[in-house]
Amino acid sequence: MTDLIPMGALGTPDPARASHGALTLTENTALMLISVATRPGTPAPHPLGLHLPGPGLWSQGQGAAAFWTGPGQWMIETDVPDHAERLRDAIRSAPGARLTDQSDGWVCVEVTSDAGPAPIRALLERLVNLSPDQVAPGHATRTLLHHLGCIVIRRAEDHLAVLAPRSAAGSLWHLLRETASRQVPAATA
Amino acid sequence: MSRLDLPQSRDALIDRNRPLSFTFDGRPYTGFAGDTLASALMANGVQLVGRSFKYHRPRGIFSAGSEEPNALVTLRSGARAEPNTRATMVELFEGLEASSQNHLGGVRHDLMAVNDLAAPFLSAGFYYKTFMWPRAFWEKLYEPAIRRAAGLGKLSMEADPDSYDRGYLHPDLLVIGAGAAGLMAALTAARAGAEVVLADEDARMGGRLLAEGGLLDGAPATDWVAQVLAELAALPNVRLMPRTTVFGVYDHGIYGAVERVSDHLATPGEQVRQTLWRITAKRAIMATGATERHIPFADNDRPGVLLSGSLRAYANRWGVTPQARATDPVLIFTNNDDGHRTAQSLLARGVSLAGVVDSRSGARSLGDYTTHAGAVVTGTKGRHGLRRVQIRTADGSDSWISCGVLGVAGGWNPNVQLASHHRGRPVWDGERLTFLPGPDGPAGLIPAGAACGHGSTIAALADGRRAAQTALTQLDRTAAAPALPQAEEEPSAITALWHVPGQRRAWVDLQNDVTVKDIKLSHQENMRSVEHMKRWTTLGMATDQGKTSNVTALAVMAELTGNGIARTGTTIFRPPYTPVALSVLGGGDTGANFRPRRLTPTHHWAEANGATFVEVGQWMRAQWYAQPGETHWRQSVDREARAVRAAVGLCDVTTLGKIDVQGPDAGTFLDRIYANTISTLKPGRVRYGLMLREDGFLYDDGTCACLGDGHYVVTTTTGNAGLVFQRMEFARQCLWPELDVTLISTTDAWAQIAVAGPKSRALLERVVDGFDLSNDVFPFMACAELTVCGGLPARLFRISFSGEVAYELAVPARYGHALMERLMERGADLGVTPYGTEALAVLRIEKGHAAGAELNGQTTAAMLGLGRMVSAKKDAIGAVMSRREGLADDSRRLVGLQPVDPGQKLPAGAHLFAEGAAQALATDEGWITSACYSPHVESYIALGFLEKGDQRLGEVIRCANPLEGQDISARVVPAHFVDPEGGRLRD
Amino acid sequence: MGFSGFRVIKEALTGHKGWGPLWRDPAPRAQYDIVIVGGGGHGLATAYFLAKLYGRHRVAVLEKGWLGGGNIGRNTTIIRSNYLLPGNQPFYELSMQHWERQEQDLNFNSMVSQRGIINLIHSDAQRDSFRRRGNSMMLTGAGARLLDRDELRQMVPFLNYDNARFPIKGGLMQTRAGTARHDGVAWGYARAADQMGVDIIQNCEVTGFRIEGGQVRGVETSRGYIGAGKVGVAVAGSSGRVMAMAGLRLPIESHVLQAFVTEGLKPVIPGVITFGAGHFYISQSDKGGLVFGGDIDGYNSYAQRGNLPVIEDVAEGGMALMPMIGRARLLRSWGGLMDMSMDGSPIIDRTPVEGLYFNGGWCYGGFKATPASGHVFAHLLATDTPHDTATAFRLDRFARGHLIDERGAGAQPNLH
Amino acid sequence: MLIPHPLLGLRDAQEFTYLGDAALLNRPDPAAGEAGFADYVYLRDNPAGVHRELWFHEQGDRSWLVVTRNTLTHEILGAELARDVKLGGTA
Structure with a gap:
């Protein structure tokens, strides 16, 4: 096996991680x-x-x-x-x-909620122009996150994964953190 | 004046227990929670709030809603200063600061009011007729003066400090407006289980029900509103969005809306200021209500003259009336029953009434007040606020009535704007004397309530329910109809009175100072089309978008043409419904994160090693790596370029697009994509390829590597990666779907590092895992899949952009950083040097390789001297069109240029001329595409396209750069400044 | 009677009774020497120049709606002659020279304001390509200045110089460029043409061409047949529709371009600023509104209205370039119908139908071209030879490969 | 705008890139020569009304679609995979 040490897409050897309210963002480097x-x-x-x-x-x-x-x-x-x-x-x-x-083609950020689906739904409303049924659990699609082309996977009601081209990892991370960090009122729907 | 003294039960909409202090023009005042800035100013007796656009006439609050044309203030200060803000839409908060606008020397003593004295000269369109002589005076004198006088508020010139959000909703039904019709519609749809969004521009939902003071089911209407809102709020399928203006209707049920998340707070704190919502709704109900219109009469623009329904709203919702002095009585001027409802409301609240002037003969009072039936208002007095009103009674006699407020009720215009956003025209209803939404409105938008002429509470409620049922039926839902609350009938009985004729100016558009006379002059000058009139007079171009003026002006025009309103036509309304801050439309990141950035796998390494970065398309690339002691970028670039020529350099070239092409027909497919033949390429070999657009011009170039049978990797230039992929998919799906080939973009998956220079092989031998790099086994244009650094899968391509022995080594992207470090470490004794895009450019110019400046979409293969690469033996995209006369006969060719004086710099973008020729476009022979200092040649060098350049080697020509005062002699040389035979790269 | 400051004063003192119609509303005659289809800026200017320079007075302009109701009344009012290619630049410079004497020629103040245009530079490569363009401008006498960052910062200090995704490195400026009052241009030409006997016929829609033996004889209209020796078509976004009636297909697609104006503000923006990297350009009107725009929506459309993504994109560009405009409010947005040609440059030429002439393919650049377009189209109609500055605008250049592709974008109109 | 993607349902037009008239599917045989290609590359019907046109789902599944849309009203009458249209010979 090579002795070269792999680097996360965000430029750190360890997976990046951040929490905002009920939401936790984790870079999935094992994928x-x-x-x-x-x-x-x-x-x-x-x-x-x-x-x-x-x-x-x-x-x-x-x-x-x-x-x-x-x-x-x-x-x-x-x-x-x-x-x-x-x-x-x-x-x-x-x-x-x-x-x-394509293991190295994409950066993957797992977004999980410890307060049920509402924070994930509220985040989705501010990230992607897709109807709730298009991002319901068991759905995955490539779409635009603001100006960044991404793949959004709804792994579960309280779990979302966002994949972006690896080179855009910094922009994706910034975008997700900014959006998650804003005080998003819990969705009513 | 002070607040009306009201029983608390009927006055629940302001909270007298929560006083709030604020300032206007620096003076402190107090209002209550629930107030708007307008109602709070009224409560403090402030009548004069601004100045008009053209004549700088005093202006007071005219309405109670978003149609307000007069009370525009600058809200807040410093970077948060927000000019032209409607006082009627501003929720009062503690510490609010507001100031009046558009005056010189104070709103009371505006020096610009001199314009009013010059009014006769400032007639409609006057500026088209004068300021023409002398010519030079326009820009120097007239125009700057006009510009200074024009405009309303001032921008702070500071960056907006707040943040903004953007979001997307996808309800079944969007209900726009939460008045009687909207609430009833939302309730009907919500109970049927539809996903409903209910949006209202007001902070408080209820619409006119909050303003009328009427009863529903025998209780105050506000009780019914509260009860419905409580039910809706409890339903999981309903989203209530107060403070949300639906500003535009776009295609296929997409609505733009702005939610004012924290404008009612002193500062947004942690929240965003506003959110831009893009609402994709299967159906929408336009329950946007109606706007009252006024009746122009002489001097009708004084502070204290306002819309009658707004007067009623101020009294009922906020408990205020707008007199400067509390004791001044209120007069109403009306042409329908609605004016009398205001009189009743005011009486009920203990306001002193001077009576109702009703243009209808036979009109009768509905309460204990005087009605002047068959009378009209013919004049007003009062410098900064209304003092007296002149009326002409039915018998023709004139008299003056003292009063502090005049409420004008001219009938209601349905708010049809959204229904016109797709350019559908409203239609005239001669009975109701209003425009109604036309039949060709946006698909899926259903007008309801007052917005389509059902203005009374009882009719609006029923119509809201009807609209929701219609929408539900269209969405294949069945619904039980909720019971309607009981309400009183509210007749209108309007008779037409569009303006009161007279000699003096009667304002139609209060903000832009357009009077009935201006419309008449417009007609006289044959500006008779409604659009011409609007443009000639500027009517309807104010910040209210004509909400308070358009229909009235149209009626005046119709009177002049004698054609009637229906045939005179209407202007259509354009988005936005009310003005929208640019900061929320352009919300999100405006700085470094304005657009995504792509970083190379070695970005952080480069950062740590002194790189300066440059934007290349979406990418950030290392431009050069400054070493200690280097003070000018040229020192770094020259050193890097020399290192590649003398030893070995490393450059991250990950940014080049990489497309994986697989399938049995891949070779055939690539033959049609590339101008040259690819299908003959053997596994383990690489070929340089040219792509043309179908119009025959050069599009992109790059290499195509064959990794195995039916498996190729196409590289593209950095900037064109996305486009090339799109075009290849077009070819695959739309032109030749019968070919079995698949495409996958792998640009990001591989970290690719160019290892270039005479010692590149020596360096690579130290990292490959037992791979034979000798020239025989792995010659120029070879490629292989291999492992490096102890088992790391990699791809190696022996290709060269610099003209030296060179390789590109690709490893999985996550190892790019470590590979760079390893190569630097292993190559230290070889003089390994990282180089950036500048040195890359120097090296390729020295070698005469085309890049973006030569492949600018205007050039051909022949111009690059590569005409032979366009195969005539096969069909490929662009092949046929490249043979057109205009392309085939283009005799400009890529050449090298070297200044006769080696110290002189050749500027890219200079135009080329024959020595001694007059320099004009007609004698222009080409241009310099790329230029640099060449440490190899020890001179500035350049590439350029020159007329018959291939036949002019050795000739001295002129490089003209008049833009920067340069005209430089240069010698035409071959476009290979280094190793023209190509021996070095094959070594 | 002429317009002047003196006359404005005189009329003011006598109750404005002396102002007459700016133009007549004549009934169409049975036959004209030349019929111009399209009462927009280009059509009206063509009629004006036919009468003024070529002595043709039996001329009618047919307008299906109200004159000036097309793109002349819905553009962002920019005038400039800052082109690269020899096929374009002399023509636009001719136009600029007309603009510089517009008021005096027409006796109508169309408020030509030469306050300059700056194209921002964000990279060295862009500076090189702008240098090439600036030199073309210098070589035609249009004038140009290459500004470095410091010079630019002095002129427009309010741009985002310090934290930009696309750093601002300088600008290419044409000081003679600027803006003009769009409606005023249409009205000025209409009034001047009318005074020279041109019949401007509004609410007269052309519904067909009468063509006999390959020769045009006249036009069918909503107001009856009108005979014509020659017919010139200048209908911009409606080019495809109108020319289809003569059986011609064009290298043109109709697209929508949105434009925007804010509420009135005290003066902020000194001239025209264009931000190519962010797809945004802006100026400020005499009335104080910030007038701005960006890219076309990008799909074929005759709807004269656009959609949200472009609105957001343009506003984002504006905010990124000059974050101090954030608290200004968008007052109105609208859409114009752009006749986007396949190489981004116009066509002014004869057609395969004898006596039928075409002027179109203006993309989003028609306004600035109005005077020269009228001038050279009049020249072509009157003399049957192209004007010196318009020899490249041929219809057959596409088939023959003599493209005038400023952007190098190829045969895709929405990329020009 | 919303594009009714035949596989993915309604998707916002912002995910798509527009190319132009679906006649671009009908690339001529090289034998058509320069004249044939000039018509194909440059000339358009440009109708004010129903228009069949090519959209690329760039920020989606990378399908090219033939969308039938009215250029006067923007109403969309249908969408198909361009590949199916081409293979079905109905372009």
Whole structure:
């Protein structure tokens, strides 16, 4: 194994972390991302039985999760290195499936609430122009966060993940912190 | 004057137990919580609050809402000073500071009031007819004087210190306005389970129900309002948004709204000041109410003259009337029953009434006061505030009535503005004498209540319910209809009276000083189209956007044309409904975080090593690395460039776009993307490629590496990465979807570092894991996947931008920082030097490589001397159009230029001329694209496009930069200042 | 009767009874030598110059609504001649020279105010490209100044120099540029043309062309057929619609450009400032409103109104550039119909239909071109040869590859 | 504006990049020569009314869509994946 020491996307060796009220923001440096592409119209592969979901959706499987990124394209997430390797092998052997490792292409910030879904909803209202059902639990989509193209994954009612191009990690972190730190009244809806 | 003495039960809307102190024009006053600045000023007997735009006439509070044209003040001070703020919309807070505007030497003794004496000369459009001679006087004398006199308030010139938020809502139903109709609509929809947003510009919801003092179900209407609001607030599917103005209607049910989160506080504290909401609603109900109109008569603009319904609102909601002295009686002038309702309200509150002047013959009092039926107001007196009103009675006799306030009731104009935001025109209702929302309003916007002519409380309630039911039906929801509260009938019985004819000036637009005479003059000069009249007179262009003037002016115009109002037409209303602060529209970060920034994987390393950064597209790149003792950037750049030529340099080139192209048809696909052929490229090899736009001009260049069968990596220039990806997806999805190929952008995934210079191989040999870098095994334009630094997966490309032996080494981005450190450490004895974009530019200019300045979208492959790369054997984007005569015959070619005097600097952007030629556009032969000092050549050098440049090597030409007074002799040389044969990079 | 300060005083003292119509409202005649379709700035200026310079008086201008109701009345009033390419710059300089004597030529104060325009520079590469442009301006006599940061800071101290995402490094200035009162330009030309016998016919919509044997004979209108020896079309954003009636497709798309004005404020902005990096430009009107704009919305549209994203984008640009405007309020926003051409430059040329002439493709730059556009279009209509400054504005330049692409953006109108 | 994405439902137009007339799907054969390409690259119907046009979901799933929209009212009448349109030959 290499002796080079990896650096977090925010320029720190340890994952960045911040809390604002009920919200906690944590850089997820353990996440590995594997992009899978097939010719549109051909059936979706099931690497190691992982279900690759339909448009706008995110689904969790054993040791890994996946979300749709475009017609015939998915991103698989896992934080288990061995599993990642097995997944890569499985994709390579799936007919017509193409693999691109994107683990270093994105920064991922996990946003969790310790006061239920309301703070997450209020944050979402100020971050993305998507209706609540488009960011309901089990949904993932690429969209604009202010001027930054991001992927928003609603992992649970009280848990959101935001992925941005790794190089824009600083801008994403600033944006999330600024928005979270403002006194956001709890959403009524 | 002091507050009206009222029983507490009917006076719940101000809190007399919470006094608040404030200042106006520096003088201290006291009001109560619940007051607006306007009501508090009234309570303190302040009548004169400002000056008009053109004549600087005294102005008093005219309305009780957002239509206010007169009472514009500067709120707060210092960086938070907010000019042109409507006193009627400002909630009083402790310590509020406000000042009057647009005067010279105090609002009472405004020296600019001299304009009023010159009024005869300042008729509509006067400035188009004069100030033309002598010519030079316009900019030097006339215009500066006009500019100083114009404008209203002043900006502080300091940056706005507050923060702003932005948010997005997606309700089923947006209800705009929380008056009788809006509340009823929201209640109906909310009970049916729809997601409802109820927005109102007022701090307090209830609309006119707060102002009328009437009864609903036998109790004060405010009780019903409270009860409905309590129910709505308790429902999870309802969001109440007071202090929120829906300012614009955009396409497909998108509404712009501003919530004034903390404007009612002295400072926002931790909160934002305002939030901009973009509300995407499946349906919306426009329950925006109506605005009362006035009736122009001679000298109708004095402080103390105001709208009758507003007078009623001040009395009922805030317990005040606007006399300068409490004992002065109030007079009403009306052409409909509504004026009498004000009289009744005032009487009920113990206000002394001088009577009602009612233009309708046969009008009768509705209470214990005098009604002058068939009479009109024909004049006023009072310098800074109203003292007397002249009336002409039905028998034609004139008389003067002493009074301190005149309430004018000319009927109500539905607030149709939002319905016109898609340029739909309101339609004239000859019976109600109002414009109503037209049939071609925005899709999904349903007018309701007074906004569509149902002005009485009982009608508005019913219509609100009707509108909600309509919306619910359209949304496939069924709803039970909530019962309507019982209310009294409120007849209108309006008869047309648009203005009182007379010789003296009668104001139509109070802020911009447009009078009935101006409209007549406009007509006389054939400015008869409504738009012409508006533009000639400036009517309706005031900050109220004509809310208090447009319809009246139209009626006057209709009278002149004899065409009737319906045929005279109307102007349409444009967003915003009321003015919106630029700071909330442009909210968010305005400084360094104005737009996202992308940092390279070695950014922090570079920062720690003395780098100066430069913006390149979205990226921040190291421009040069200053070493101790270097005082000028040139010292650093020269050193870095020399190090690459003599030893080895490191440059982070991660910013170049990287697109992963995979699939059995990838080669075929790339043949159509690139002008040159790619499909013949073997795994392990790299090729330089040119991309054209379909119009045949150069678009981008870069390398294409073949990593394996059907697997390529395309690199793009930094600035074009996004565009190239978009165009490639276009080609993949829209032009040739039959090809089996997929595209993934991997720009951010790899940290890519250029290792360039004669010692680059020696350095790399120290980090690769047993990979043979010898020239035979890994020659120029080779590529490989390998591992470095003990097992780290990497990609290596042997490509060169500098003309030296060079490589680009890519590793997963998280290791970029560590790799840079490792290369620096391992290369210390080799003289390894980090270099920035400046040295990169020097090196590529020396080598004659094109970059952004040469690929500026106006150039062709042939101009770069690369015409042969555009394959004639295959179809590719842009190939056909590159053969057009205008491109094919363009004989400008990229050349090198060297100053005859080596000490002279060649400026990029200079134009090129033949020696001795007259310098004009007609004789222009090209321009310098890029220039730098070359430490290798030891002279300034440049690249440029020159007419037939390839045939003019050795010729001395002129580089003209008249912009900076330069005209420099330069020799035309080949565009390769270093190693023209290319031997070095193949070493 | 002429306009002058003296006359304003005289009329004021006699109750303004002497002012007559600024122009007549004649009924259309059966036949004209030349019919101009479009009563906007360009059409009215063309008629004026036809009468003034080329002695053509049997001329009608047909306007479907009220004269000056199109882009001439809905732009941000900027005039400038700061172009790069030889196909453009001499033409815009001709226009600037007309602007400089506009009031005296027309006896109408259109308030030409040469208070300068500054294009901000944010990078060395941009300075190089502005130097190339500034030199083109110098070579046509338009004049230009390259300002460094300190000079700029002296002139406009209120910009965000210290904490900007796009640092301000200087500016390219044209001191002769500035603004003019847009409505006044239309009215000035209309009045002057009318006085020379041109018939300006409002509320007269052209519904078709009568073409016989490849030769235009006249136009069908909502007020009946009007015969014409020649027909010149100058309808800006409606170019596609109108020319389709003659069976022609154009290298033009119609787009919406929004413009904005704030409430009136005491003087703040000295001239015109453009902030390319933030897509924002601004000036201040004589009445005190800050007049500003940014990018086109970007999609084909005939709706004369735009959407929120651009409004927000423009306001963001403004706030980033000059954070002191935050507490000014947007009073009004509106949209104009832009005839966006495929290379960003105009077309003034004959068409395949004999006797039918076209003037369009102005993108968002039509206002400043108004006088020269009228002048050279009149020249073309009167002489059948292009004016010296307008030889590049040919319709066939697209097919032949002689583009005038200032931005190098290629055949995509929403990028120009 | 809201674009009715065939796969993702209503999405704000701000996520999209606009290109122009969907006739750009009909790239001519090289045999059409310069004249054929000049028509394709430069000439537009530019209708005041129903317009089929290309939008790229740049901040979304990277699909190119053919959107049918009225340029007078901005009303959207439908949207399809450009790939389907091209493969279906209905461009």
